Amino acid sequence: MRSPGFALCYPCQEHQTESRGVLADVVVPISYSRRTGQHHHHLRSYKSTPASAQAKWNLLALLLLFLREHIDCLSRRLGGPPTHAVAVPSTRGKAGPHALQELIQDRLGLPWLDAVPDPRYGPEVRHFQRDWFAVRIPDRVGPVRPLVLDDTWTTGSRAQSLAHALKTAGASSVAIVVLGRHVKPEHEASRPLLKAIEEPMFDLSVCSVER
Numbered sequence: 001m002r003s004p005g006f007a008l009c010y011p012c013q014e015h016q017t018e019s020r021g022v023l024a025d026v027v028v029p030i031s032y033s034r035r036t037g038q039h040h041h042h043l044r045s046y047k048s049t050p051a052s053a054q055a056k057w058n059l060l061a062l063l064l065l066f067l068r069e070h071i072d073c074l075s076r077r078l079g080g081p082p083t084h085a086v087a088v089p090s091t092r093g094k095a096g097p098h099a100l101q102e103l104i105q106d107r108l109g110l111p112w113l114d115a116v117p118d119p120r121y122g123p124e125v126r127h128f129q130r131d132w133f134a135v136r137i138p139d140r141v142g143p144v145r146p147l148v149l150d151d152t153w154t155t156g157s158r159a160q161s162l163a164h165a166l167k168t169a170g171a172s173s174v175a176i177v178v179l180g181r182h183v184k185p186e187h188e189a190s191r192p193l194l195k196a197i198e199e200p201m202f203d204l205s206v207c208s209v210e211r
């Protein structure tokens with residue numbers, strides 16, 4: 001696992017154009033996740049069948065420590081503390097709550113929102129879709145600032161499509177926090193990035209918002 005440096009393709013031009021600028025206000029990956037690396041392995045095995053208890057504890061600890069350290073950074077960008085949490089539905093479309101929601105739902109002290117994916121968009125879809133998710137925001141006095149949680153960011157299309165759906169449904173601001181920003185070592189464009197993150201060890205005390 002390596003320190004945040006963050007070439008994230010954010011804001012992505014395709015997402016900007018397709019969403020007409022209605023996207024998350026802030027995207028915060030906690031760490032890079034090099035394919036075949038330890039973090040990558042945890043991000044897969046915490047939701048495999050059977051799930052790895054060790055991977056679950058590792059990811060839960062990482063997420064809780066990160067949120068404790070950086071909730072103020074997120075709140076500044078949101079215009080106030082998060083009011084709700086929501087997990088990006090997984091590509092496999094398993095029934096029941098997302099593995100990430102199951103992992104952390106009792107610990108955040110926030111009400112959870114449901115995001116229902118449109119079945120027309122299968123796991124092969126890699127592009128932003130304005131109508132990918134249906135979300136309902138309960139009637140509420142005051143602004144709604146959802147915290148979107150996802151395990152892995154590859155293109156960001158799913159998470160940003162959900163951020164778009166949340167804003168269209170009435171959210172005033174949206175923050176996305178991702179456990180791992182996926183990096184393919186064999187991808188030519190990833191080489192300079194992998195070189196840059198070779199040395200510095202992971203440091204949880206600084207997040208990408210502060211850089």
Ligand SMILES: [Zn+2]
Nearest residue numbers: 070073207210
């Ligand atoms: Zn921070």
